[in-house]
Amino acid sequence: MKLTAHFTLEEMSFSETAARLGLDNTADAMAIANLTRVAACMEKIRALIGDKPIVVHSGYRSVEVNRAVGGVSTSAHCHGLACDFVCPEFGVPAEVALAILKSGIQYDQLILEYGWVHVGLTQSGSLFRREALTKRSAGAAYEAGIRA
Numbered sequence: 005m006k007l008t009a010h011f012t013l014e015e016m017s018f019s020e021t022a023a024r025l026g027l028d029n030t031a032d033a034m035a036i037a038n039l040t041r042v043a044a045c046m047e048k049i050r051a052l053i054g055d056k057p058i059v060v061h062s063g064y065r066s067v068e069v070n071r072a073v074g075g076v077s078t079s080a081h082c083h084g085l086a087c088d089f090v091c092p093e094f095g096v097p098a099e100v101a102l103a104i105l106k107s108g109i110q111y112d113q114l115i116l117e118y119g120w121v122h123v124g125l126t127q128s129g130s131l132f133r134r135e136a137l138t139k140r141s142a143g144a145a146y147e148a149g150i151r152a
């Protein structure tokens with residue numbers, strides 16, 4: 005099912021971990037509504053980086069799947085409010101994150117992770133913090149700003 009022109013519900017709710025462990029990762033109606041807003045934001049990012057293809061690593065994660073991948077319990081992914089992605093044709097994750105940081109695109113959290121970019125939104129109606137962070141490894145603390 006298409007959420008927007010370039011993003012489908014299938015890619016936004018696919019989880020390799022869920023498939024491997026046999027966990028359910030079906031987005032409910034609320035999560036689908038949120039994923040649609042995330043996909044609309046991802047369309048803006050796609051346009052920003054020259055309409056290059058975006059590879060989604062993770063969008064929606066059920067509580068079980070989020071726990072299995074070691075995600076924080078408050079993760080926006082559990083509500084379908086976040087997307088982890090890369091865009092190799094545009095550049096490395098740091099270049100993608102910096103481009104988003106310099107743009108006027110609205111997000112709640114932009115995180116340069118170790119190998120991908122995380123963009124998170126808030127529930128509809130809440131203010132976007134436009135918080136930018138860097139996390140250099142799985143065990144590392146979050147640092148303020150996008151640090152290549």
Ligand SMILES: [Zn+2]
Nearest residue numbers: 086087088122
């Ligand atoms: Zn994420």
